[in-house]
Amino acid sequence: MVAITLPDGSVKRFDGPVSGKQVAQSIGAGLVKAALAVKVDGEVRDLAREIAHDAAVEIVTRKSPEALELLRHDAAHVMAQATQELYPDTQVTFGPATETGFYYDFARKEPFTPEDLEQIERRMHEIVDRDLSLEREVWERNHAIRHFEDIGEKYKAQHIETLPAGEEISIYRQGDWLDLCRGPHLPSTKNLGHAFKLMRVSGAYWRGDASNEQLQRVYGTAWRDEKELKAYLHMLEEAEKRDHRKLGREMDLFHFQEEAPGAVFWHPKGWATFSKLLDYMKRRNEEGGYVEVNAPQIMDRSMWEASGHWEAYHEHMFTTETEDGRTFAIKPMNCPGHVQIFNQGLRSYRELPLRLAEFGKVHRYEPSGALHGLMRVRAFTQDDAHIFCTPEQVKQEVQDASRMILSIYRDFGFETVRIKFSDRPDKRIGADHVWDRLEADLKGALDEMGEPYELNPGEGAFYGPKLEFVLRDAIGRDWQCGTVQVDMNLPERLDATYVGQDGERHRPAMLHIAKLGSLERFAGILIEHYAGRLPLWLSPLQVLVATITSEADGYAREVAAALKKAGLKAEIDLRNEKINYKVREHSLKKVPVIAVVGAREAAEQTVALRRLGGQTQEVLALSEAIHRLSNEAVAPDLAAASEETAPAAPAAAAV
RNA sequence: GCCGACGUAGCUCAGGGGUAGAGCAACUGAUUCGUAAUCAGUAGGUCGCAGGUUCAAAUCCUGCCGUCGGCACCA
Secondary structure (H helix, E strand, O other): OEEEEOOOOOEEEEOOOEEHHHHHHHHOHHHHHHEEEEEEOOEEEOOOOEEOOOEEEEEEEOOOOOHHHHHHHHHHHHHHHHHHHHOOOOEEOOOOEOOOEEEEEEEOOOOOOHHHHHHHHHHHHHHHHOOOEEEEEEEOHHHHHHHHHHOOOHHHHHHHHHOOOOOOEEEEEEOOEEEEOOOOOOOEHHHHOOOEEEEEEEEEEHHHOOOOOEEEEEEEEEOOOHHHHHHHHHHHHHHHHOOHHHHHHHOOOEEOOOOOOOOOEEOHHHHHHHHHHHHHHHHHHHHOOOEEOOOOOEEEHHHHHHHOHHHHHHHHOOEEEOOOOOEEEEOOOOHHHHHHHHHOOOEEHHHOOEEEEEEEEEEOOOOHHHOEOOOEOOEEEEEEEEEEEOHHHHHHHHHHHHHHHHHHHHHOOOOOEEEEEEOOOOOOOOOHHHHHHHHHHHHHHHHHHOOOOEEEOOOOEOOEOEEEEEEEOOOOOEEEEEEEEEEOOHHHHOOOOEEOOOOOEEOOEEEEEEEEEEHHHHHHHHHHHOOOOOOOOOOOOOEEEEEOOHHHHHHHHHHHHHHHHOOOOEEEEOOOOOHHHHHHHHHHOOOOEEEEEOHHHHHHOEEEEEEOOOOOEEEEEHHHHHHHHHHHOOOHHHHHHHHHOOOHHHHHHHO
16 A cells, blocks of 8 residues: 655545556546646655655656756757757766757767857757657666776766666666766656757766866756746847946946957946045945055065965965075965055054954956956956954854944945855864864854855865855846855964954954955946946946037036036036937936936936936936035045934034 | 856947948037927047967957856955
8 A cells, every 4th residue: 555645635545555646547537638747745756766764755747847857868868869969979077968959079070160059959849759768777787887998988977887886877768878877856857848959069077077077068948838938048148238348338447459458448438437446445444443454466486485375376376586696476465465464563462453454456367268357357446454363262253254344335226135154175284173263253244244155065175165245237147256164274373463452462363354356357247237227326327418509508617617616426418419319428428317308408407317217307406416416425434424424414414 | 256148439339251341439620509309511440468370360260358137245
């Protein structure tokens, strides 16, 4: 007797082992058709596999949350079959489902061309229509290895050899094609449907190791139906529209050129926004008890040897030789400089915690293939800080820094932020009891704040555990920005000490803090998050005064002057163009507010405000418009401050 | 760094051994107009760089540089 409990709580009893399909049959004919797999006690399995014991069973259909992964995994298999049918000289390796589709890594001398991809995609549709049933077989290990070696699939054979001894070797057959696979799979290739598309080919290393040979990875996307596929492709187009490289050009913010790969040429408008970011961070630092410093851009090689950076990273450092034969390195990090500042004079425990901040411009020779617009550059500005404190102060400092980081992200309109906690890696320095304490400090800091975090086991730096702050942008992409790291290495290597209450010298704890990370990258993230529509306080140009006729030129100049006097960034467009033309042009450049003035406004001392993307306009008295806009243009940290002091404002105004 | 694709006017792109093309932008002129493109004209390019093949190269070949998509890397 096997008792099957269904999701509605009802129980079906069978005389003996029963397949998922039979369970579906016992419920209804429609369900048999819709069934793709079964969930047995929470584990997704093939429909055909037998359930031998009492279990909670759920039929997985196209609508189930588990369906997509099944579809995508099958799509990978169908693609592999199609590819091997068309190109028999291809070996298969791995082909998993991904978040939006699937890929398969192939080994083949000849590179796949975009035309090959079209061929493969056509063949995939054929294979789906062949309605091949997928059958699971369990093979004896050595037999499996021999089989794959015999047919020339050396990667598969190699993979089986590395599987743990007890593991079942399962094979999935579809028609006359088969693949080693853990499963589960759909009952038939037909169940895959046709809502898939091959996207691109690229290189990928065997087992993800750059010292291994390179395979060809073919990426595809797969969905439940055409509608979902279309929606996904549409989303990609939208993401392309908000690409910061494209918007940066259109909005005239910055450019790159060949002579300076990975280094930004900031144009006046881009630099204006960058400066506002910088100003904001300076205010927040001040408020958070940080003191700003500035350490040399270039230091002798010996400094980097002492810090340990030379040994680990000299290949990624820019260096320069001088006439006197010395080698200098352009700083790739600010920390050694900050330790030098800490080390000047004798530090007392009374000075701790000492929070040194620097908007240091660092240069790193990043691998050419890693460069990506503002997101990955070779020269960037870190909002870097190092806190020197006693071991007892670590937890409080971590908490304050975390609170500050979260508050900063809120100011930029990021609603969802995740915190990842990375603990000790295998390769590390420092005694375990020290790690125990530091990890407890980081965790404890978050627990006391009531902030949830995810565990990132073994991903800490070799010199200490860390917190990573990951924000989610408007279209759901995650960006890791802030970090809080404990460092047990540098104070030791660069011999930082302070005199404690007991009169003895002690080693300070050192924290590395970055809130936004790279300001260049953060600016890129903001551009994409806002799709170029920066909030007023960050916008390089805040109000554009556009005239309708030249009669209003004089008044337009008055308006612009008044706006500027109120601290707003304003420009005038007096060109002899139609208002439609001007509105379109400035809208495309993402100017947040257009103040339209014609004869009427000039006569009445008003402006017609038009918001970016808005369909309507609002006619306001000039003074009222200035009042509203300048309120709106206040940075969020200052706005919060002025609200707190609001009761005092009327008195001040009266003076 | 590795694999693949790409590099033509400021931008978006066509052309693929025989005189370098379009639209938009720019410039000039006309138009004074009410909320996302007024009309006409003018000018603009060593076809990424360097070699090679050829009577002839933007076009074919090789190398380099850069960009894009991944992989690897990210102190």
